[in-house]
Amino acid sequence: MRLVHRHGPSDDREEDRLAADVDVARSTLEQARGLMFRRSIPDDYALVFPFDDADTRWLHMLFVPFAIDAVWLVDEEVTATKRLAPFVGLGRGRADTIVELPAGAAEGVAVGDEVVLRE
Template identity: 50%
Template sequence: MRVVHDPDGDRRALATDVEIADTFVTKTLGLMGKSSIPDEYALVFTFGEPDFLHRLFDTIPRQYIHMLFVRTPLDVLWLREDEVVKTETLSPWVGLGAARADTIVELPAGAAEGVEVGDTVVIEDGPSGDDRATAGAESGETEA
């Protein structure tokens, strides 16, 4: 799995080691207590279908991120249907951010450099681009 920034067809992997936080426990713990995270790592929070009232009024719930007990700075992307609606670098221990989103991506500070509101960021299944090139070379395939 990987997180890919695709602003105008110029695709760039932001992370190739991706973990999904989709349960109450994984969302609550997030990256708390970690003193560092690898350069190619991302933690992706998925929020699923909005509740009845948000659907009734056709709104997206506000999703919050706090940095309490998070010991390293993070780049955070808030996405709505793969479109970046907010990007922010949050400081350890005291950072706080929120936006109306259906997905949040946490990356090491600096990893989201160049990502802007309105850009497309997708979470893809499968190996990273480098892994595909290696697999093709091993099977005798070549790129044109």
């Protein structure tokens, strides 16, 4: 599985790989744990949180000792991005999917772009 970023005009979007090592947090327990208690994540890693519907979704960095980039999506379209600081970061956005990446990995991702999970 890989995660790609599609940007540019909708009829001629360019595609960049965001991550080749992707985990999907499907269960409530996996989603509640997120990246807590990990010491680090690889540069080419993403943790994806799929939800049944779009709603306001919060992220916190409690017990996460490294910065991350967070991306909120509705139907694969980016609705918000934010760099979250270790331990104290907090973010929210409307989403049916949230993606957590290493800090700097979502540098070129902007609201309105697409982020797509590929098998």
